[in-house]
Amino acid sequence: MNELLLNRLEEMFKVMNNTPEIRELIRLKKEIYSDKDLAKDLEELRSIKEVYSEKYINLKKKIVMSDKVMQFHKLEDELYFTILESNKKLEELFNKKGCK
Numbered sequence: 001m002n003e004l005l006l007n008r009l010e011e012m013f014k015v016m017n018n019t020p021e022i023r024e025l026i027r028l029k030k031e032i033y034s035d036k037d038l039a040k041d042l043e044e045l046r047s048i049k050e051v052y053s054e055k056y057i058n059l060k061k062k063i064v065m066s067d068k069v070m071q072f073h074k075l076e077d078e079l080y081f082t083i084l085e086s087n088k089k090l091e092e093l094f095n096k097k098g099c100k
Helices: 003-015 020-034 035-047 055-062 067-094
Strands: none
Touching: 003 020, 003 055, 020 035, 020 067, 055 067
């Protein structure tokens, strides 16, 4: 049974990795990491010591509101909630206590 379950999970991960959403998430991550302007802004953000300063807040807004970052977080959130739902179903299957 363990081998069968592991094989099915492996199949599920292969299918997930080939979905348009996951491919887009991976593409956006690469694009974000290679974006020189975004990297410059992140470096500047890290150098600001006062996190409540107007400069820090405005720079953080600029980064978070960029189209790439917003789309990445949207897809990341969808994946997160899909994983939560999967964990809930697995828990229902394997966490049964007592006889019915």
